[in-house]
Amino acid sequence: MxxxxxxxxxxxxxxxxxxxxxxxxxxxxxxxxxxxxxxxxxxxxxxxxxxxxxxxxxxxxxxxxxxxxxxxxxxxxxxxxxxxxxxxxxxxxxxxxxxxxxxxxxxxxxxxxDNAADTVSGLKVAGETFATLEGAQRLGPAVRALTRGRVLIVTAAPLYRCPAAPYEATLLIDGMLRRNGVRGSVEIALHSAEPGPMAVAGANVSVAVIALLADRGIDYHPSHQITAAETGRADFADGQSEVFDLLVYMPPIRxxxxxxxxxxxxxxxxxxxxxxxxxxxxxxxxxxxxxxxxxxxxxxxxxxxxxxxxxxxxxxxxxxxxxxxxxxxxxxxxxHGGCFIDTGFGKAGYGSGDFYAEPSPKVSIRPPARRWHLAKVAFEYNVMWRLR
Ligand SMILES: Cc1cc2nc3c(=O)[nH]c(=O)nc-3n(C[C@H](O)[C@H](O)[C@H](O)COP(=O)(O)OP(=O)(O)OC[C@H]3O[C@@H](n4cnc5c(N)ncnc54)[C@H](O)[C@@H]3O)c2cc1C
Structure with a gap:
């Protein structure tokens, strides 16, 4: 202009x-x-x-x-x-x-x-993350190498980037194991530091995401804060410990x-x-x-x-x-804004609405469908195209 x-x-x-x-x-x-x-x-x-x-x-x-x-x-x-x-x-x-x-x-x-994985003792050494490009490159082969055992996925603090991402990652890991034909012998457990998935968006969104996890047989534990990790074992704030063959984390941020x-x-x-x-x-x-x-x-x-x-x-x-x-x-x-939650197999859910609404955000979630996966691809294309 x-x-x-x-x-x-x-x-x-x-x-x-x-x-x-x-x-x-x-x-x-x-x-x-x-x-x-x-x-x-x-x-x-x-x-x-x-x-x-x-x-x-x-x-x-x-x-x-x-x-x-x-x-x-x-x-x-x-x-x-x-x-x-x-x-x-x-x-x-x-x-x-x-x-x-x-x-x-x-x-x-x-x-x-900035990612702040160093705020949880041992996390960076014992676990892998999808929150960096290098981490995602290491994590893919680690998931594909699994034939049996237990994947433990944690959000390492209630505050992190993209509330949907760890839930999306969990569903995609489930899809990778299913495609490899090993899901029956690999357990997946997700322990979140926050009280529920995408809780800022409202209880209806949390309930819908919990249902997606349950449909895939994923064991979900909200409000369970990891405090330390070492090879094969993670400790939580309530004194419990969890064992794992692969630890996957969403890092806190600062x-x-x-x-x-x-x-x-x-x-x-x-x-x-x-x-x-x-x-x-x-x-x-x-x-x-x-x-x-x-x-x-x-x-x-x-x-x-x-x-x-x-x-x-x-x-x-x-x-x-x-x-x-x-x-x-x-x-x-x-x-106003929306967030896709890719569920694998060419589908995604979509939570969107008015986060500034009073007295609380007004957000609805659409069930997984091909069109939301394609909309996520379009968002990616829109951002990457401007840097061609
Ligand atoms: C795994 C994952 C999945 C996600 N999925 C989605 C999704 O599906 N949808 C969605 O909407 N959001 C998603 N997000 C969140 C989204 O990526 C961020 O919210 C978004 O990138 C924020 O944009 P930004 O410009 O604020 O910061 P960024 O995109 O992080 O950009 C900040 C830039 O500043 C640079 N920088 C930092 N410090 C300095 C410094 N001192 N000097 C010079 N440069 C510096 C960094 O290198 C970086 O390039 C996801 C995030 C993750 C980690």
């Missing part, structure tokens, strides 16, 4: 080249004339799509199908800086990237959440260290932002995605999910572009 008033050239800096950061930079580039500079900063040279790590585990994707070089954005007129953000000074909208300072007229912080150390940090080191505009307390500074803590009416935060980071990116990009172009900032994030 052409600038109406030929405003002075401005620089927008986007921190983080994950789902939220890439969507923000792409949309800004489409909204703003080329004389405005858009800079995207990311620690790693590649973008990877976490929602597809589960398909890497199950063998439905190769790692290179869910990975794209961020430098591809250069072709679209986005300046890509590869390096670790070491400091954020929101009052001056200045960031330090490997010793070099970059100052912005508008700053968007989308640095995600705010990125650079965010927690910055003046942006608020509740628990996360960023507080206006839940509709994603504006922080610092003028011209916005925060989106996993590094924010957005309150819901039930006292819990909005779940960390790529669909929300993606929607918030659109709102922030549109409002920054409007501000630069001297228009009213019209966009508002309304808390």
């Amino acid at each position: 052409a600038d109406r008033n030929r405003a002075a050239a401005q620089t927008v800096v986007v921190l983080g080249g994950g789902i939220g950061g890439v969507a923000t930079a792409n949309r800004l580039r489409r909204r703003l004339g080329r004389r405005h500079r858009i800079v995207l900063v990311n620690r790693d040279p590649d973008f990877t799509f976490p929602a597809s790590y589960l398909w890497v585990m199950s063998g439905q994707r190769r790692p290179n199908q869910v990975t794209r070089p961020l430098q591809a954005l250069q072709r679209r007129g986005i300046d890509v800086v590869i390096g670790a953000v070491e400091a954020i000074d929101p009052a001056n909208r200045t960031v330090t990237v490997e010793g070099r300072q970059i100052t912005a007229d508008h700053l968007v912080v989308s640095l995600g959440a 705010p990125p260290a650079v965010v927690a150390a910055s003046p942006l940090a608020s509740t628990g080191g996360w960023v507080d932002a206006d839940r509709h505009t994603l504006a922080t307390a610092f003028p011209g500074v916005y925060a989106i995605g996993d590094n924010t803590q957005l309150p819901l009416s039930i006292g819990k935060p909005l779940p960390r999910a790529g669909v929300f980071a993606h929607s918030q990116a659109r709102v922030v990009a549109d409002n920054i572009a409007a501000t630069i172009q001297g228009r009213r900032a019209p966009a508002s994030f309304d808390g």
Whole structure:
């Protein structure tokens, strides 16, 4: 869109080249004339799509199908800086990237959440995770190698990225074992630190997911917090222990260290932002995605999910572009979103609704069907295509 008033050239800096950061930079580039500079900063040279790590585990994707070089954005007129953000000074909208300072007229912080598996003693050594690309690459062969025994799957804390992911992973692992013809001799138990699956979405969603697990003969234990693990044995907060042949975990998360150390940090080191505009307390500074803590009416935060980071990116990009172009900032994030839960065998369920509804989120869940699996593939395509 052409600038109406030929405003002075401005620089927008986007921190983080994950789902939220890439969507923000792409949309800004489409909204703003080329004389405005858009800079995207990311620690790693590649973008990877976490929602597809589960398909890497199950063998439905190769790692290179869910990975794209961020430098591809250069072709679209986005300046890509590869390096670790070491400091954020929101009052001056200045960031330090490997010793070099970059100052912005508008700053968007989308640095995600760090995995914190080290908060449970022995977990990283005794278990495998699907929450990183490398982990998913190791976990797939480990599941396929099983011919008998016991898979123990745990969520290692109530707070983690994507509330559906561990339940989805459990159903996909069940499908892998069934395809190998060994499910009859491999037991699967899922112990969650939280009181129920996707509980923020409401009791109806939890009940539906528990039914999916029960249909597959998966033993489910809610509110069972793992405290330590060693080869073949996991200990829980109530003093019980569980044995396993394969331990699979969803790691807890913590705010990125650079965010927690910055003046942006608020509740628990996360960023507080206006839940509709994603504006922080610092003028011209916005925060989106996993590094924010957005309150819901039930006292819990909005779940960390790529669909929300993606929607918030659109709102922030549109409002920054409007501000630069001297228009009213019209966009508002309304808390709507949905999450797929792939159940294997070409089907997925879909939980979606209004997470900002009062007095509690209004979310419904559709039973597993081919169309929701295809919709999940379309979401993946939509994100990856913008990095071609
Ligand atoms: C296994 C799994 C499955 C999932 N499935 C789904 C799903 O089906 N649907 C869904 O909606 N969501 C899903 N999610 C959640 C989704 O991936 C996240 O919510 C989403 O990626 C958040 O986007 P973001 O931009 O906030 O953070 P991210 O996508 O994590 O991006 C943050 C970026 O910042 C970079 N970074 C961090 N610190 C620094 C630093 N100091 N300097 C420079 N760069 C830095 C990181 O390298 C990363 O590239 C899943 C997550 C996992 C782990």
